[in-house]
Amino acid sequence: MVYPLIDVFIYSFEEGYNSASQTSFGTGLYNYSYVLHDPYFLQALKNTLILVAITVPVSTVLSLLISLGLNKITKLKELFQTVYFLPYVTNTLAVGLVFMILFKKTAYTDGMINLLITAFGGKSVDFIEGPYWAKMMVLCIYTIWIVMPFKVLVLTSSLASVNPIYYSAARVDGTSNTRIFFRITLPMISPMIFYLVITGFIGAFKAYSDAVALFGTNLNVAEMNTIVGYVYDMLYGDSGGYPSYASAAAIILFSIVLTITVINLLVRNKSKR
Amino acid sequence: MNTGHEYEEIEKQAKVKDILGKTVTYFLLSLWGVIVLFPFYWMVLTSVKSYSSYNAEAIPKFYATNPTFQNYIDAFTTVSLGKYLLNTAVFTIVTTLIMLIVTVFSAYAFARLSFKGKNIVFVLFLALMMIPNELVIITNFVTITNLDLRNSFPGLILPSVASVFYIYLLKENFEAVPDNLYYAAKVDGTSDLKYLFKVMIPIARPTIVTIVILKVIECWNSYVWPRLITDDANYFLVSNGIQEIRENGFGRDNIPAMMAAVVAISLPLIVLFLVFRKTVMTGVSRGGTKG
Numbered sequence: 001m002v003y004p005l006i007d008v009f010i011y012s013f014e015e016g017y018n019s020a021s022q023t024s025f026g027t028g029l030y031n032y033s034y035v036l037h038d039p040y041f042l043q044a045l046k047n048t049l050i051l052v053a054i055t056v057p058v059s060t061v062l063s064l065l066i067s068l069g070l071n072k073i074t075k076l077k078e079l080f081q082t083v084y085f086l087p088y089v090t091n092t093l094a095v096g097l098v099f100m101i102l103f104k105k106t107a108y109t110d111g112m113i114n115l116l117i118t119a120f121g122g123k124s125v126d127f128i129e130g131p132y133w134a135k136m137m138v139l140c141i142y143t144i145w146i147v148m149p150f151k152v153l154v155l156t157s158s159l160a161s162v163n164p165i166y167y168s169a170a171r172v173d174g175t176s177n178t179r180i181f182f183r184i185t186l187p188m189i190s191p192m193i194f195y196l197v198i199t200g201f202i203g204a205f206k207a208y209s210d211a212v213a214l215f216g217t218n219l220n221v222a223e224m225n226t227i228v229g230y231v232y233d234m235l236y237g238d239s240g241g242y243p244s245y246a247s248a249a250a251i252i253l254f255s256i257v258l259t260i261t262v263i264n265l266l267v268r269n270k271s272k273r
Numbered sequence: 274m275n276t277g278h279e280y281e282e283i284e285k286q287a288k289v290k291d292i293l294g295k296t297v298t299y300f301l302l303s304l305w306g307v308i309v310l311f312p313f314y315w316m317v318l319t320s321v322k323s324y325s326s327y328n329a330e331a332i333p334k335f336y337a338t339n340p341t342f343q344n345y346i347d348a349f350t351t352v353s354l355g356k357y358l359l360n361t362a363v364f365t366i367v368t369t370l371i372m373l374i375v376t377v378f379s380a381y382a383f384a385r386l387s388f389k390g391k392n393i394v395f396v397l398f399l400a401l402m403m404i405p406n407e408l409v410i411i412t413n414f415v416t417i418t419n420l421d422l423r424n425s426f427p428g429l430i431l432p433s434v435a436s437v438f439y440i441y442l443l444k445e446n447f448e449a450v451p452d453n454l455y456y457a458a459k460v461d462g463t464s465d466l467k468y469l470f471k472v473m474i475p476i477a478r479p480t481i482v483t484i485v486i487l488k489v490i491e492c493w494n495s496y497v498w499p500r501l502i503t504d505d506a507n508y509f510l511v512s513n514g515i516q517e518i519r520e521n522g523f524g525r526d527n528i529p530a531m532m533a534a535v536v537a538i539s540l541p542l543i544v545l546f547l548v549f550r551k552t553v554m555t556g557v558s559r560g561g562t563k564g
Contacts, residue, residue, distance in 0.1 A: 007412045066305055069298045076299075082550055083306045086313065088557065089546040091494045093512040094535040097519060098312040101319070101528055112315070112333055145309070153558050206407065209496045209512075217516060228407055235414055236501050243415055250407045257405065 012247035031248040040233075041249060044225040047211075050136060051143060051226070052204040059144045060196055063151035068185075070152070071159045081156065088149035096213020099142050103127035128214065135215065135224055143210050147203065151196050158192040159185070198264050205257050208232070227253045316539070320344050320532040327529045344533035353506065354534050357514030364429055364499075364510055365492035371434040372488055373481070379440050381469050384447035385455065398437050414501050424505040432498060433491075439484045442559075446477040483556035486549065493542050511538045 012031055035041050066084070070077060087095070102112045105126040114124035127134045162185065170180050186193075208228040211219055219225035220233065227249065234246035319327065321340040327333075348354050382388075383395055413432045422428030450473060458468045474481065496512035503509055509517060518534055546553050 007415075008408045011411065011415075066302065069302050072298050073295065073302070080302050080306060081554070082547075083309055085546070085554060085557075086309060086543065089490055089542045089553070090539050091512060091515070091542070093494075093496055094515050094538045095312060095316070097515065097531060097535055098316045101532075102312065102315060115332060145312075148309075150557065153554060157558055206405075212496070212516065216520060231407055231411070232497065232501060235411060243411060247408075247411055250405075250411055254405055254408060 008247045008250060011243050012251050031244045032252070035245055035248045035252065038245075040220050040225060041227075041230050043220075043223055044227050044230040047136070047139075047224060048205060048207065048226045051140060051207055052201060054140045055143045055147065055204050056197065056200045058140075059147050059151060060193065060200060062144070063148055063155055063196075064193070066148075066152050067155035067159050068181075070156050081153075084152050085149045087146055088153075092146060092209045093213045096142060096210060099138065099145075100128055100214050103138050105130075129222075132223060135222070138214055139207075139211055139224065142214060143204065143207060146210060147200065151200070154192060154196060155189065158189045162188045194264075194268055198261060201260050201264065202257055205253065205260075227256075313539075316532050316535050319529050320536045322529050324527055324529055344530045345537070347527075347530045348533040348537060351530075352514075352518050352534070354514065354518070354537060356507070357509050357511045358537065360508060360514075361493060361510045364426070365489055367426070368430050368433055368492050369485055369488045371430065372436060372439070373485065375435055376439045376443055376484060377469070377474065377481070379435075380443035380447055381473065383440070383444045385465070385469075385473075399441065410498065410501070413498075417502060422502075424503050424508050426508070428502050429499060429508065429510075433495070436488070439488070442484065443477060443480055446480045447473055450476055479552075482552055483559060486545075486553050486556045489545070490542060490553075514538075 013029070070080060073080075103114075104111050105114060105124065105128075110118070110124050111127075113127065118124050125131065125134045127138045129135075166184050166188070167180065170184060175183070206228050207226050211224050211226055211229060215222040215224045219229050225233070231246045231249045231253070234242045234249060318335070318337060321337045321342070321344070322330075323339060323341045323343060326338065383391065409432075417423060417428045417432070420428075422431070454472060455468060458472065463471070494512065495510065499508075499510045500513050500516075503513065506514075506517060515534060515538060518531060
């Protein structure tokens, strides 16, 4: 049952494993040291960390604001909810192409977003093949666009399930709106927010297909690879055929995610007391 | 008198504040709605612009002067989009069917039948959920490669037919059915299998529908596994297909035709969602993960 896990552990310690002849010359930590010294891996690690640090807080706060707004209105609420949910049912790879042409500069046109930027007096940038920060920004925007539907859906239903008696009581006491939000709403839905933060962290650490959608399959050249992308590239593709390196990288990713989740749980338990 | 007047004043102020708040809320919500919808609008719009008019527009127009369906014809004739769509449809239907059979029977076994070591097996099953997908994929990749199943439908389908989470979801549902029903059925001489089909499945229907919807979305959009396991374009699913089209499809700059392909790929799921809107949204909030 836990065979895959053990198997990957074994792969990750086998040095020079060759998938064709199924031989290896010994065991050790070499694979880990190789991966940790590989500039591509370090680049992927950096990209993933930036992506996590930006998208998780931004998407959580944004979805909270949107859900609060949705909960305040009655007319058109269903229409808004339906529209907001659309990105969930789309194919990440396909819609990524739309984002690419919106942000891309070609010989014919600067692209929609750049025209907007210049219209507001900014300077146009090639977001797809240009500087690092521009590429990172598109990736973050696209990732947020993709993850919002789930968060909005979950938060809206959890906001709606807060017992209205609390609000009535607070209003009778003349509590201000900000105070109601921080003293009633937030504590009541904090388990859900916490759940979203954890799944958000895990999801963002595993980002991969959004990057492929925007920058193509050769992510190492685009400097936009993620850890998961590195694992798959090592497994298969132009630079593939190294299941040992892939396993080592996957185990490193797993330990990072596990550590962050444990830290999250500890923080949560502490704030509970 | 005076207090009554003051009260009116306060009420009026509150009303103005309320309307103002509502307007701001609606405005901001609409703004996000536009951000969400704009890519979809752009993709449909671009797909009906002709190649020459698209490239002639240095500043893209927000409407198409001469809408054309030529791009859709191109998308289905010059690249094998039709094949990709067919492959994906076959993959989605077969995977979902097999998954459903596996899930229903294992959930039934865990919920109703008692066999030795049932609890241990189930705990081990749940432990499986903790293992991240990326680790499992590496083993699966090596296994499938060694079995020589690359570039074949069994290789594509097999790893995704069992889902611990869905089995767990359905088992909970099955267990909520009172035992008395089972005993009554037994007294009447109903077989276990008949009981499953006549009683359990109809009762658990909402959960089963949820599972099917989530699985269909997952299959239609799956990218990583199909990419690892297929390099023969005859077995590409839409995600790989669109990547292939982008990299060596219609000449690099035929963006309208590319967008036509994107529309063709996105449409089935969007239609499915709009038809089963309520079910999909409840289903995802119960058991979805993405993001």
